[in-house]
Amino acid sequence: xxxxxxxxxxxxxxxxxxxxxxxxxxxxxxxxxxxxxxxxxxxxxxxxxxxxxxxxxxxxxxxxxxxxxxxxxxxxxxxxxxxxxxxxxxxxxxxxxxxxxxxxxxxxxxxxxxxxxxxxxxxxxxxxxxxxxxxxxxxxxxxxxxxxxxxxxxxxxxxxxxxxxxxxxxxxxxxxxxxxxxxxxxxxxxxxxxxxxxxxxxxxxxxxxxxxxxxxxxxxxxxxxxxxxxxxxxxxxxxxxxxxxxxxxxxxxxxxxxxxxxxxxxxxxxxxxxxxxxxxxxxxxxxxx
Amino acid sequence: xxxxxxxxxxxxxxxxxxxxxxxxxxxxxxxxxxxxxxxxxxxxxxxxxxxxxxxxxxxxxxxxxxxxxxxxxxxxxxxxxxxxxxxxxxxxxxxxxxxxxxxxxxxxxxxxxxxxxxxxxxxxxxxxxxxxxxxxxxxxxxxxxxxxxxxxxxxxxxxxxxxxxxxxxxxxxxxxxxxxxxxxxxxxxxxxxxxxxxxxxxxxxxxxxxxxxxxxxxxxxxxxxxxxxxxxxxxxxxxxxxxxxxxxxxxxxxxxxxxxxxxxxxxxxxxxxxxxxxxxxxxxxxxxxxxxxxxxxxxxxxxxxxxxxxxxxxxxxxxxxxxxxxxxxxxxxxxxxxxxxxxxxxxxxxxxxxxxxxxxxxxxxxxxxxxxxxxxxxxxxxxxxxxxxxxxxxxxxxxxxxxxxxxxxxxxxxxxxxxxxxxxxxxxxxxxxxxxxxxxxxxxx
Numbered sequence: 001x002x003x004x005x006x007x008x009x010x011x012x013x014x015x016x017x018x019x020x021x022x023x024x025x026x027x028x029x030x031x032x033x034x035x036x037x038x039x040x041x042x043x044x045x046x047x048x049x050x051x052x053x054x055x056x057x058x059x060x061x062x063x064x065x066x067x068x069x070x071x072x073x074x075x076x077x078x079x080x081x082x083x084x085x086x087x088x089x090x091x092x093x094x095x096x097x098x099x100x101x102x103x104x105x106x107x108x109x110x111x112x113x114x115x116x117x118x119x120x121x122x123x124x125x126x127x128x129x130x131x132x133x134x135x136x137x138x139x140x141x142x143x144x145x146x147x148x149x150x151x152x153x154x155x156x157x158x159x160x161x162x163x164x165x166x167x168x169x170x171x172x173x174x175x176x177x178x179x180x181x182x183x184x185x186x187x188x189x190x191x192x193x194x195x196x197x198x199x200x201x202x203x204x205x206x207x208x209x210x211x212x213x214x215x216x217x218x219x220x221x222x223x224x225x226x227x228x229x230x231x232x233x234x235x236x237x238x239x240x241x242x243x244x245x246x247x248x249x250x251x252x253x254x255x256x257x258x259x260x261x262x263x264x265x266x267x268x269x270x271x272x273x274x275x276x277x278x279x280x281x282x283x284x285x286x287x288x289x
Numbered sequence: 290x291x292x293x294x295x296x297x298x299x300x301x302x303x304x305x306x307x308x309x310x311x312x313x314x315x316x317x318x319x320x321x322x323x324x325x326x327x328x329x330x331x332x333x334x335x336x337x338x339x340x341x342x343x344x345x346x347x348x349x350x351x352x353x354x355x356x357x358x359x360x361x362x363x364x365x366x367x368x369x370x371x372x373x374x375x376x377x378x379x380x381x382x383x384x385x386x387x388x389x390x391x392x393x394x395x396x397x398x399x400x401x402x403x404x405x406x407x408x409x410x411x412x413x414x415x416x417x418x419x420x421x422x423x424x425x426x427x428x429x430x431x432x433x434x435x436x437x438x439x440x441x442x443x444x445x446x447x448x449x450x451x452x453x454x455x456x457x458x459x460x461x462x463x464x465x466x467x468x469x470x471x472x473x474x475x476x477x478x479x480x481x482x483x484x485x486x487x488x489x490x491x492x493x494x495x496x497x498x499x500x501x502x503x504x505x506x507x508x509x510x511x512x513x514x515x516x517x518x519x520x521x522x523x524x525x526x527x528x529x530x531x532x533x534x535x536x537x538x539x540x541x542x543x544x545x546x547x548x549x550x551x552x553x554x555x556x557x558x559x560x561x562x563x564x565x566x567x568x569x570x571x572x573x574x575x576x577x578x579x580x581x582x583x584x585x586x587x588x589x590x591x592x593x594x595x596x597x598x599x600x601x602x603x604x605x606x607x608x609x610x611x612x613x614x615x616x617x618x619x620x621x622x623x624x625x626x627x628x629x630x631x632x633x634x635x636x637x638x639x640x641x642x643x644x645x646x647x648x649x650x651x652x653x654x655x656x657x658x659x660x661x662x663x664x665x666x667x668x669x670x671x672x673x674x675x676x677x678x679x680x681x682x683x684x685x686x687x688x689x690x691x692x693x694x695x696x697x698x699x700x701x702x703x704x705x706x707x708x709x710x711x712x713x714x715x716x717x718x719x720x721x722x723x724x725x726x727x728x729x730x731x732x733x734x
Contacts (some may be wrong), residue, residue: 006447008482008590008614009659016479016668017675024474025451281417281452283513284586284609287627288521 029278036271042050042159044223047230048158050260051215054233055182055207057252062203063187068229074197077280080203084115087206087214094217118205125196141186148183148190152176156212159220171259173212180208230260293677294326295636296380298399300352300362300390302331304334304338306568307590309390309415312435312445312594314485315375317348319666323726326730330383330492332363332395351377356649364464365394365431365703367401374714380597380728383674391418391456401706404438404687405713409676412436413443414453417589429456430694434702437690438463440676441477443669446611450480477675479666481592482615484660492601492649493576502639503534505578507566507593508585510541515584515607520546521547521628522584524554526635533639534559538566538574575600579649582635586626594621599656601649604727605638607631620652643676684710 004020065071159175184204188197242247301309315329333339333352341351355363388396400410418425436457444450462473508514551560581597582604591612608623623636692699
């Protein structure tokens, strides 16, 4: 008996069903590119989901207050403007600390111009928006907005710019934003006066269009800053929900807790079952310059 | 060996042209030459390939009227093949079926039904599959279900066998040692390579101009065939070696990339695109060149490489799948699937060929001794006799083995198995065996 070789062109002194004990599956590799996650890093990554859910519940809390006239729309408009200014300053500061070379003055002018345009457009549209769904029953509106918000949660872009390397906008995140804005518009059409409608839609644009961009940006920032923001948003949303319904508050609290602390644990535990099989039969990935 | 009646079953057969189709035909022809009776069962190709056709040498082909869903495969439905199958197999006195290709649903069904008539089963796997994408996971599960009850499995290369053993779960785990789980592969898994008719791929006798080197590529122009690598390296090779020309045969979705590359680098006079090449012209295309380039990203055997080497070409190939097993190292230059390395390997090949270190005639003579279909048929006969002599599994054992498939697939497959038995009983009543027209075998003395 000679030495077995992995060749077909030469007839070897072995039967065709001979299994070479050492050579068989010698090039099989399991989990070659496997990098185990650590618990706290996953918790930190999951904070994107927590922040998104919190911002949604803050929006809903504010909507309920606007609807039963316990919140004055003036207050909402001014706080929205303040939030915008704070957010813009933070964005510029992040740019500065990142050492990006941008023309701040030109940037500032464009931002100011587009925000004033947005402001005026929303203001002139708000009477139309208020009567937009007058012919539709409120039940349909609740169902529609719930469905749209669900779509928003499912499709939102929770990825970290650190992991992706590029900040290209994906189609799903655009769809997600559109779903949330449409939902806010139909909700706003149930409000009683034009100013409330304007205030709510303005806030919706900030919460669902601008905040996700800001959140995405923040994932490069220090851990302390991120966790502080998450805790602030989560507790604010819980406080706003608490005065509306205790049951929903508890449900929401457990959902947040589950997403932030339990789900990462489950993921860490499930890693032990990872069994990725690689071998010479895989389709090779061509490397091009 | 005693005379066998064998039915080859596959969705992939002539008039479609390809590796599996050719394999089935050549194997059948050589088994007939060795005195066996062989029929082929495949689906029909309306309007002209329907019913029963005869191919030389006395190979009877049954075309089952099933519609094709995609890439010449029929819809997997587990049961509808049984009435045809039962009639054909009983009429023809078949004792063994040989199913080909893991994406052929007719083959899977044949293996499922055979035990009802006490027929033994052999399965040949021709391709490699991964484990990660959804399509692979589903088809692999189908394969496991079928191979649980097959009598023997043939693979076309050692790499293909490793792949099929893992995909089809053709092993037992050794639990005696808890720390290192060793797998014991079932003894009914064989490796029998493809072969070729060496006389159809003869090197060109006419002395070529030695200052000009033609690189031939014949391949389906698809992503899996690594055409991106060709597109990236061809201009570099043309720039580095002014004596080199390309001849590219084949068609496919990547043709447009080749055309664009040729346009962008103004290589219209250096790179010739032939479009699809009929099998009868392959040899004449090969004979135009001295180097054959194959940049495929996955290949279970690589018959194109073998054909080119047989026609006297020096081969440059990406080292993927079973390609490394096919030829001795002095007839082929390997490259990793990366642009720079392919360029390096091609440069090496150009050097070898222009220095005259590769003798086409000698290469042809050597390949002749490596592979031939007589040899393949003989080795397949050994598998057949092993399958015929292995103990037949009864229905209860089949059900137990099928239940091992898993908590979801197990019961589903068991239900299919039992319904299949009931359907068979119904057919026995509906069209009794006594009423069938049996085929009279005039050859049998």
